[in-house]
Amino acid sequence: MVERDAVDLSHPRAVLGKTRRAILKIGSKSLTGDAWDRLAQDVAAFRGHRAGRGGGRSVVIVSSGAIAHGIQKLGLKSRPKDIAWLQAAAAAGQSILMQRYEEAFDKVGIPVAQVLLTHADLADRARTNNARGALGALLEAGCVPIINENDAVAVEEIKFGDNDQLASMVAPLVDADLLLLLSDVEGLLDAEGRRVPLVRSIVAEARPLAGGSTSGVGTGGMTSKVEAARRATLAGAHVVIAHAREPGILGRVVSGEDVGTFFPAVPQRLSARKHWIAYTLRPRGVILVDRGAAEAICAKNRSILAVGVLGVRGVFQPGDAVSVVDPDGREIARGLCRLSPSDAARVAGQKREEEGEEIVVIHRDDLVVLPME
Ligand SMILES: Nc1ncnc2c1ncn2[C@@H]1O[C@H](COP(=O)(O)OP(=O)(O)O)[C@@H](O)[C@H]1O
Ligand SMILES: N[C@@H](CCC(=O)OP(=O)(O)O)C(=O)O
Numbered sequence: 130m131v132e133r134d135a136v137d138l139s140h141p142r143a144v145l146g147k148t149r150r151a152i153l154k155i156g157s158k159s160l161t162g163d164a165w166d167r168l169a170q171d172v173a174a175f176r177g178h179r180a181g182r183g184g185g186r187s188v189v190i191v192s193s194g195a196i197a198h199g200i201q202k203l204g205l206k207s208r209p210k211d212i213a214w215l216q217a218a219a220a221a222g223q224s225i226l227m228q229r230y231e232e233a234f235d236k237v238g239i240p241v242a243q244v245l246l247t248h249a250d251l252a253d254r255a256r257t258n259n260a261r262g263a264l265g266a267l268l269e270a271g272c273v274p275i276i277n278e279n280d281a282v283a284v285e286e287i288k289f290g291d292n293d294q295l296a297s298m299v300a301p302l303v304d305a306d307l308l309l310l311l312s313d314v315e316g317l318l319d320a321e322g323r324r325v326p327l328v329r330s331i332v333a334e335a336r337p338l339a340g341g342s343t344s345g346v347g348t349g350g351m352t353s354k355v356e357a358a359r360r361a362t363l364a365g366a367h368v369v370i371a372h373a374r375e376p377g378i379l380g381r382v383v384s385g386e387d388v389g390t391f392f393p394a395v396p397q398r399l400s401a402r403k404h405w406i407a408y409t410l411r412p413r414g415v416i417l418v419d420r421g422a423a424e425a426i427c428a429k430n431r432s433i434l435a436v437g438v439l440g441v442r443g444v445f446q447p448g449d450a451v452s453v454v455d456p457d458g459r460e461i462a463r464g465l466c467r468l469s470p471s472d473a474a475r476v477a478g479q480k481r482e483e484e485g486e487e488i489v490v491i492h493r494d495d496l497v498v499l500p501m502e
Contacts, residue, residue, distance in 0.1 A: 136393040141391065141393055142385035142386075144367065145307065145367060145369075145384075145391075148306050148307045149186055149306055150187050150188075150189070150268075150304060150305045150306055150307070151186075151188050151189075151305060151306070151309060151379065152189045152299060152300060152303070152305045152308045152309070153188060153189070153191070154190075154191040154193075154293060154308065154310050154357075155190065155192055155311045155373055156193050156194075156292070156311065156373070157196070157197040160194035160198075160229075165229040165233035166236070169230075169233040169234045169237045171378060171379040172188045172239065172273060173237035174380050175188060175380060175383065187268045188379075189264065190230075190273055190275045191276045191277070191299060192226060192230070192275050192276070192292075193277065193292045194226050195219040195220075195222035195223040195277055195280060196218045197222065198221075198225045199218030199221035199225075200218050202222060202225060203218055203221050205218065212284060216281045219281055220280070220281040223245070223277060223280075226277070227241075227275065234273060239271070239273055240272045241272060241273045241275050242272045242273070243274075244263070244264065244274045245278070246260060246276060247279045247282060247283045247287045247288075247289075248283070248287045248288055248409075251298055251405075251409050252410055252411070254405070257405065261302050261303070268303070278295055290349065290353065291349040291353050293356070293357035294353065294356070294360070296308055296310070296361070297356075297358075297360035297361040297364070298360070298408065300360070300361040300364045301364040301365075301404045302401070304365075304401075305364075305366045306365070306366055307366060307367050307369070308357070308358075308361040308366045309368075309371065309378070309379060309382055310358070310369070310371070311371060311373035311378065312370065312371075312372065312373060313373065313374075314351070314370075315372045315388075316372075316388075316389040316390035317339065317351060324389075326387055327390070328391070329393070331358060331359045331362070335390075335392070336352075336355055362392050362393065363399055363404060363500070364394075364399060364401070364404045365398030365399075367392065367394045369388075369390065369391050371389025372389070375388060375389075395500075399497065406450060406465060406495065406497050407463045410450035412443075412451050412463055413444065413446075413449045413450060414441065414442055414443020414445040414449070414451045414470060415442040415451060415452045415454050416433065416438060416440075416441055416466060416473065416490060417439045417440040417441070417442070417456075418433060418438055418453055418454070418461075419437050419439050419456060420455070422436075423461055425437065426453070426462055426493075426496060427461060430498075432489050432496065433453065433496065434487050435489075435490055436478060438473065438476075438477040438478065441470045441473045441474045443470060445466065445469070445470060446469065447466065447469050447472075448465055448466070449465065449466060450463055450466075451463070451491070453491070453496075460499060461498065461499060462496055462497060462499055463496075464491035465491065466491055467489060467490060467491065467492065467495075473490055
């Protein structure tokens, strides 16, 4: 756990004034007309005189819109269902997107750089570290990296889900302190259609309100943004969902203005590695534990020992991510399992190895207890 600046409960948004590194995620529906120029001006104003090499404020953009632009470019009547045609549309549209970014950011004198990622890239620790290095160098050089999913090669099992999720996985990678999700709504809306200004508990307050996307252009709807907010806040980033057409939105958000929906970061964020284990890797199996083991890992931060394991499910390799499930069927943690499923099943319930050693199934350094809130 790493401490972040605490949120002042009487002025929760005051903490946004300390933003040094922001991720702007912009959805397909919002990338029309002069959207690129407005983004470029916003970014230039935020970076201000501290822009350029060697510190100050920096921005990463996660941009959707490749498929929507590719559909137009290829003259397709509607969004294709066939995966190869979706990939073709993404490839054709991505170059238009980048052209728009190049033109707009050129006018404000800021270089941009294209970074295309798949989930398989970020699920691999070595490739994640490569991406971290490249992004760090780009930021140090004063660039704005423009990230999108590498849709031309991504198929279902290597997709992030959507770019809201991609942005939430990039947050710990670049140590962002703000994730601004820009869409075609002014924020999370309640059942009466009123904007929710502040969400303290994502599980209790935000999840019940969020629905899917209705347009066919956007991908995950508000449900996806709320899940992305959960992941990013656990990585120590504050999150704001706001309307992309609000003028000067980034500056207004960091000045603490009551605009959009604000999700404060958790006070004690997960380290980048633990966040990666719990929220980037996909669990390949399940370790079912008894009540004693559940209590030991949740309350006492212990490793999972074979003696507390009731059962194992799934096909995975030693070192793969797994879910840890308690006897009530609740997923309480995620971690990297040291054993193969057959070895874990063989030692389940066993107190010690023949040599007298306790058998560690998931070591505490590789284990992340999931917050229930
Ligand atoms: N409670 C809610 N508040 C606001 N928007 C919601 C809510 N539930 C569902 N939505 C839908 O989520 C959409 C935004 O998500 P999405 O279509 O994925 O956009 P984007 O392309 O910007 O990512 C809104 O246009 C709206 O239709
Ligand atoms: N990678 C895809 C976008 C996927 C996506 O998440 O879209 P959106 O819901 O509009 O943010 C593309 O560039 O078309």
